[in-house]
Amino acid sequence: MIAQTIPGYEKIGEIDETKAEFTIDGRIFHKPEFATPTGKAQMFVTPIPKLTLPSLDEFGLPSTTKGIVLVLGTGRSYAQHNTVVYKQGDYYRGMPHRNCILMNAMDARSANFHEHQRVTVLGNVGKLEQVEIIYGQIRQGSALMFYPEVNVIFSAPIDDRCGTPAFKRVPVAIYH
Template sequence: GPARHEGPRREVDVITDIAHEVLGDSTPIDWQEMKNCSTVRSAIARVIPGWDKIKDIDQTKEEFQIGGRTFHKPEFNTPTGNAQLHKHDLPPLKGGAGELRLMTVRSEGQFNTVVYEEEDIYRGQDRRDVVLIHPEDVANLGLQNDQQVVISSDTGEITGFRVRAYEDIRAGNALMYYPEANVLVSRRADPSSKTPAFKGEVIRISPEE
């Protein structure tokens, strides 16, 4: 896409330059050619079943759906033709007295870690340096709405953020935007999903001195 800011490089340039530095010219992949996004799309079309149409999407401008993803009849690719449902027990909630469970989220004006707007119209917020918690938790922690606070976890600490009462979150939980809140997230990964606890980090909130 078009360059929006001076300085930052395209993600595809960063990845291909790292690959070329590490692997050199000894692989079947021409990393310099991979800087061309159409080359990347052609590779995707060759490798991933059902993605054939992405190869020519620059020319066709045609949206497409991956085959086998839409079911107009309740028939599934299982031995019985029926869906197979599994249940999972919910894990115990983490956190003790005076602690909250943090989920990190994107705002409305954000794509992955790229932030285009400070405002989040989804949640009615005009800035990102906030921690949203239920009004009951604001009162129980002895805080005031929009008060500057220190937010800490076993991994890191953030200062200068504002606590805000937010009715649409259940008491005992907190919401912050990433990547700003990443400093609070443990570097340990879940053994199954291989991801950090972006939705379940235990934090503590106290007034900033």
């Protein structure tokens, strides 16, 4: 059906018989010529949006709360295929179990946290408690937790154009 529907994919219709790899027609450019009136590529600048994070009080926490707001990305462990978990830890990232948050050490210290401390991670619809902080190679201002477990704490906004949930940039409050 793909071969009959999508221009350039005709060769996929015979791949079971031929076993031949193929490229999609018209996708590889050997000369810098494009199908435009000038023959040149048409480029445009996409402005980078100014992204901000909410404050701890915007999460409804008391002003006396000690913590930090970070951008949470969700990810799989190395021993996970989609939502099937084969091992509890992720040895590549040094995360010993699935109830932990990978943080940059400087972020943790700025909030007076220490490695292996247990904290609460609050999203826009729920929280996980007793989450262990693990220091790791992650960009300052960001953190990582495993899905699907962490998905219960937030309702990710859906992009208007593509319909994809924003599971890679979710603000969370981390506090004790």
